[in-house]
Amino acid sequence: MIIGVVGGGQLARMMIPAAEALGIEIRVLAEHQDSSARLAATAVGDYRDWDTLSAFAKEVDVLTFDHEHVPTELLEKLEGEGTNVRPGSQALVFAQDKALMRERLSSLDVPLPRWVVAKSPEDVDAFLAIEGGEAIAKTPRGGYDGKGVRVISSGEDVSDWLEAGAVLLEQKVAFRRELAQLAARRPTGGMRVFPLVQTIQEGGVCAEVVAPAPGASDELKAEAARIAQTIAEAVDVTGVLAVEMFETEDGELIVNELAMRPHNSGHVFTEGAVTSQFEQHLRAVADWPLGDVSLRNEWAVMVNLFGDAGESRVYAAMEHSPEVRVHSYGKEPRPGRKAGHVVVCGSDLEHVHQVARAAARAGESEES
Amino acid sequence: MIIGVVGGGQLARMMIPAAEALGIEIRVLAEHQDSSARLAATAVGDYRDWDTLSAFAKEVDVLTFDHEHVPTELLEKLEGEGTNVRPGSQALVFAQDKALMRERLSSLDVPLPRWVVAKSPEDVDAFLAIEGGEAIAKTPRGGYDGKGVRVISSGEDVSDWLEAGAVLLEQKVAFRRELAQLAARRPTGGMRVFPLVQTIQEGGVCAEVVAPAPGASDELKAEAARIAQTIAEAVDVTGVLAVEMFETEDGELIVNELAMRPHNSGHVFTEGAVTSQFEQHLRAVADWPLGDVSLRNEWAVMVNLFGDAGESRVYAAMEHSPEVRVHSYGKEPRPGRKAGHVVVCGSDLEHVHQVARAAARAGESEES
Numbered sequence: 181m182i183i184g185v186v187g188g189g190q191l192a193r194m195m196i197p198a199a200e201a202l203g204i205e206i207r208v209l210a211e212h213q214d215s216s217a218r219l220a221a222t223a224v225g226d227y228r229d230w231d232t233l234s235a236f237a238k239e240v241d242v243l244t245f246d247h248e249h250v251p252t253e254l255l256e257k258l259e260g261e262g263t264n265v266r267p268g269s270q271a272l273v274f275a276q277d278k279a280l281m282r283e284r285l286s287s288l289d290v291p292l293p294r295w296v297v298a299k300s301p302e303d304v305d306a307f308l309a310i311e312g313g314e315a316i317a318k319t320p321r322g323g324y325d326g327k328g329v330r331v332i333s334s335g336e337d338v339s340d341w342l343e344a345g346a347v348l349l350e351q352k353v354a355f356r357r358e359l360a361q362l363a364a365r366r367p368t369g370g371m372r373v374f375p376l377v378q379t380i381q382e383g384g385v386c387a388e389v390v391a392p393a394p395g396a397s398d399e400l401k402a403e404a405a406r407i408a409q410t411i412a413e414a415v416d417v418t419g420v421l422a423v424e425m426f427e428t429e430d431g432e433l434i435v436n437e438l439a440m441r442p443h444n445s446g447h448v449f450t451e452g453a454v455t456s457q458f459e460q461h462l463r464a465v466a467d468w469p470l471g472d473v474s475l476r477n478e479w480a481v482m483v484n485l486f487g488d489a490g491e492s493r494v495y496a497a498m499e500h501s502p503e504v505r506v507h508s509y510g511k512e513p514r515p516g517r518k519a520g521h522v523v524v525c526g527s528d529l530e531h532v533h534q535v536a537r538a539a540a541r542a543g544e545s546e547e548s
Numbered sequence: 549m550i551i552g553v554v555g556g557g558q559l560a561r562m563m564i565p566a567a568e569a570l571g572i573e574i575r576v577l578a579e580h581q582d583s584s585a586r587l588a589a590t591a592v593g594d595y596r597d598w599d600t601l602s603a604f605a606k607e608v609d610v611l612t613f614d615h616e617h618v619p620t621e622l623l624e625k626l627e628g629e630g631t632n633v634r635p636g637s638q639a640l641v642f643a644q645d646k647a648l649m650r651e652r653l654s655s656l657d658v659p660l661p662r663w664v665v666a667k668s669p670e671d672v673d674a675f676l677a678i679e680g681g682e683a684i685a686k687t688p689r690g691g692y693d694g695k696g697v698r699v700i701s702s703g704e705d706v707s708d709w710l711e712a713g714a715v716l717l718e719q720k721v722a723f724r725r726e727l728a729q730l731a732a733r734r735p736t737g738g739m740r741v742f743p744l745v746q747t748i749q750e751g752g753v754c755a756e757v758v759a760p761a762p763g764a765s766d767e768l769k770a771e772a773a774r775i776a777q778t779i780a781e782a783v784d785v786t787g788v789l790a791v792e793m794f795e796t797e798d799g800e801l802i803v804n805e806l807a808m809r810p811h812n813s814g815h816v817f818t819e820g821a822v823t824s825q826f827e828q829h830l831r832a833v834a835d836w837p838l839g840d841v842s843l844r845n846e847w848a849v850m851v852n853l854f855g856d857a858g859e860s861r862v863y864a865a866m867e868h869s870p871e872v873r874v875h876s877y878g879k880e881p882r883p884g885r886k887a888g889h890v891v892v893c894g895s896d897l898e899h900v901h902q903v904a905r906a907a908a909r910a911g912e913s914e915e916s
Contacts (some may be wrong), residue, residue: 181859193568194568196564196565196568196587197564197565197568197569200561200562200564200565200587200878201565201873201874201875201876202862202874202876203857203858203859203862203876203877203878203888205878219564219568219587219588220587372870454870454871454873454893455870463866468862468863468866469863469866469867469870470870471866471870471871472869472870472871474871476844476845476893477844489571490571491549491571494570494571494836495836495837498831498836498837498839499837501840502740502822502823502837502838502839502840503822503839503840503842505569505822505839506569506570507569508569508570508571509571510568510571510573520571525822525844
């Protein structure tokens with residue numbers, strides 16, 4: 181089994197250990213020579229270039245992704261030529277285009293914020309009038325980690341975006357906290373749902389994850405699982421699906437974003453669960469039996485390392501406590517960049533959280 | 549940090565995930581293009597060839613090993629040129645030469661079988677007379693997995709070996725079971741001792757490992773740890789040291805073999821312990837802080853996959869139970885070859901053992 185991954189970021193990098201364990205040959209189409217997943221890079225080039233992409237695809241049994249930026253029309257063309265694209269273009273488009281996602285999910289029994297696609301400042305003002313003067317604006321495509329998202333209070337606030345095309349507007353949900361529900365699904369339909377986790381964002385970027393989501397009732401967990409299963413089946417997702425959700429002050433869930441690949445909120449499962457999200461993704465896209473996703477301890481906490489995860493920071497995190505699990509993405513330092521993460525597991529949430537946070541801070545440079 | 553590994557077997561392969569997590573660049577000097585560790589192979593050649601070995605060593609910060617077959621004189625020459633060889637030649641020689649090992653350990657406070665180095669059939673017969681007519685004969689160098697070991701009852705039985713050189717003779721220990729004690733030590737002296745495990749051999753080859761060793765008393769565990777620590781410090785081991793031991797019918801420990809690298813008996817720790825032996829080895833040879841080696845469940849059982857661990861066998865093992873963790877070494881099938889292993893963890897030893905064994909048998913071909 182040869183699995184090709186488009187994109188050489190940390191998600192591709194973290195598929196490498198899973199592939200090595202399972203005897204899967206992993207090949208990466210990387211953006212540049214020094215990509216995070218360079219160890220498995222067999223091609224370097226532009227994934228938007230048909231010749232580059234199709235040549236890479238021809239040499240693999242299954243094509244999957246580190247990111248969702250491959251143009252839909254290229255994916256459709258690959259599928260037309262018989263490539264096993266997983267997730268397929270018909271599913272991936274809903275992770276690529278947030279307006280299409282809202283439209284598609286509106287036909288399913290899943291809870292959404294109020295939303296509208298605005299094409300003019302007047303459309304924006306009309307929605308703001310309904311929403312009490314404040315809303316969330318998103319570019320339908322290309323956003324990530326807080327980019328392409330704004331809190332707005334007038335049509336002026338998105339006039340630049342409107343010049344380029346339609347803008348998705350969403351209700352600004354008053355939420356208690358953010359949760360993420362991961363699931364993995366095989367082409368032949370088998371599915372497994374990971375434990376519900378809580379994500380803690382800073383500036384629109386995931387900073388910490390706690391598994392399982394503290395204090396979540398069985399009803400809440402069942403509803404989150406149902407939402408992920410409903411979406412995965414309705415759009416025929418293969419591989420890992422991540423559903424980011426708000427938990428409102430009333431304890432209701434509202435779907436925020438989708439990703440159809442391993443997701444930052446699932447890094448906690450590499451140590452936290454019997455089967456990591458990376459292995460589960462590979463098993464799922466290979467149409468192999470899915471693994472157990474039970475948690476291995478009462479608690480697991482992940483804290484991202486921003487800016488830099490070079491040798492001195494890795495050393496400092498390991499030195500902080502022998503129980504700290506460190507992951508460096510092998511990237512050049514850059515302020516704010518997701519450069520690595522730490523995970524700590526145990527039976528005492530307060531202890532686990534404190535050790536993970538302190539390890540992440542240890543050796544942090546001024547610029548990080 | 550660039551770590552070079554001499555040898556492209558499964559031990560080198562299983563260092564790759566640990567290196568990727570820690571941001572260590574791993575390079576492998578492999579025997580051939582299709583080695584188990586081919587993903588990280590940056591050189592293919594003969595490790596007994598000075599030019600090949602020294603060129604490889606020049607490009608790494610630390611040199612370590614997948615096996616102990618690199619000639620001592622080449623290692624000494626590398627050290628003379630300033631290469632960080634870990635473990636160093638002065639330690640590794642005791643894993644390379646069983647007669648030297650017995651001699652060195654005799655000066656330490658560790659329990660050994662009776663032994664002698666025989667140079668003639670008369671020497672052999674003299675030792676056999678003391679031992680009641682039966683003994684174990686070993687070639688001092690080059691043996692592994694039951695090769696280079698014979699049960700003998702006369703000088704005739706090793707006449708072929710004696711023509712090539714001296715033969716190590718050892719008391720045939722009446723043992724209740726076999727145990728293995730792993731430890732890891734940094735160049736600057738920090739050391740961590742893994743939980744004591746039981747190994748189950750078939751035909752002189754490790755077939756199963758149970759962690760922790762069932763029913764081992766605290767005294768026995770402390771004695772096993774003391775033996776490993778004594779050896780590691782006395783010979784200045786860096787990296788992982790594996791001490792294979794017999795537990796006699798009287799509950800005494802006797803040192804059987806040494807290895808100074810990750811060891812089959814430690815595969816169980818990849819899932820079974822907080823820190824795997826592969827990561828611990830890399831941390832140790834890099835002189836980085838060592839990780840926690842606590843077990844993550846009450847029990848972990850490893851069962852080797854012999855002969856073949858190709859796609860259909862991996863699939864069958866995963867299909868047997870979602871809790872099975874599968875490792876394929878990416879090798880061509882060959883009868884009797886160590887091709888992979890499975891690990892199962894849990895709180896019920898009988899269940900864990902049964903699932904691991906059944907998963908290992910699932911999909912086994914006739915020839916395996």
